[in-house]
Amino acid sequence: QVQLQESGPGLVKSSQTLTLTCAISGDYLNNYNTAWNWIRLSPSRGLEWLGRTSYKFRWSFDYALFVESRITFDPDASKNHLSLHLNFVTPDDTAVYYCARGSDTIDVWGQGTMVTVS
Amino acid sequence: QSALTQPASVSGSPGQSITISCTGTSNDVGSYNLVSWYQHHPGKAPKVMIYEANKRPSGISNRFSGSKSGNTASLTISGLQAEDEADYYCCSYASGASFVFGSGTKVTVL
Numbered sequence: 702q703v704q705l706q707e708s709g710p711g712l713v714k715s716s717q718t719l720t721l722t723c724a725i726s727g728d729y730l731n732n733y734n735t736a737w738n739w740i741r742l743s744p745s746r747g748l749e750w751l752g753r754t755s756y757k758f759r760w761s762f763d764y765a766l767f768v769e770s771r772i773t774f775d776p777d778a779s780k781n782h783l784s785l786h787l788n789f790v791t792p793d794d795t796a797v798y799y800c801a802r803g804s805d806t807i808d809v810w811g812q813g814t815m816v817t818v819s
Numbered sequence: 820q821s822a823l824t825q826p827a828s829v830s831g832s833p834g835q836s837i838t839i840s841c842t843g844t845s846n847d848v849g850s851y852n853l854v855s856w857y858q859h860h861p862g863k864a865p866k867v868m869i870y871e872a873n874k875r876p877s878g879i880s881n882r883f884s885g886s887k888s889g890n891t892a893s894l895t896i897s898g899l900q901a902e903d904e905a906d907y908y909c910c911s912y913a914s915g916a917s918f919v920f921g922s923g924t925k926v927t928v929l
Binding site (some may be wrong): 738740746747748749750753763765766770799805806807810811812815 | 822849851853855857862863864865866867870871876908910912915916917918919920922923
């Protein structure tokens with residue numbers, strides 16, 4: 702059974718960098734047959750796909766256009782963790798952040814972690 | 820990518836059927852049969868109810884069905900039950916190896 706567990710600081714100040722981590726169990730971050738996504742949910746904008754990473758001999762990254770100048774993913778296959786770094790956060794980045802598995806269909810989600818930017 | 824368009828809310832009485840629409844463009848829903856639907860109870864992980872427009876994952880009730888025509892996908896819930904009350908989101912694979920989500924629909928069981 703695949704489980705994803707997000708963790709992070711909960712509260713971040715404006716202009717700082719937000720770092721979240723997704724711990725994966727029951728699958729492997731470097732599984733050739735899937736991808737790992739970050740998605741967020743806010744009352745004002747609903748669900749927003751932020752990007753994904755996948756591994757086929759090397760890591761590849763696809764980021765949503767609206768956030769690509771501020772975001773990076775950092776996969777650590779040795780720990781089976783995927784980290785998200787979002788720079789220069791503003792209150793608009795306040796949301797529940799989810800880690801999710803899937804390359805053409807997202808089939809497994811974590812419970813999410815709430816992030817408030819003040 | 821703009822969000823896919825869903826009605827903000829849909830309601831029905833127990834036992835009735837409801838349908839939620841999800842309208843996109845030729846860059847997403849219209850180009851791929853990779854539309855999925857998620858049920859979300861706040862505080863829990865979203866759950867996939869339909870994938871590839873009309874397929875049900877193992878364990879999902881056959882009261883849930885999906886379809887797609889052109890740029891619009893639909894989710895139908897038959898025999899509405901109290902436990903179906905939740906937020907529902909559609910999602911489509913989109914050009915540029917990305918995903919786009921719907922704006923979300925709150926389903927209320929009267």
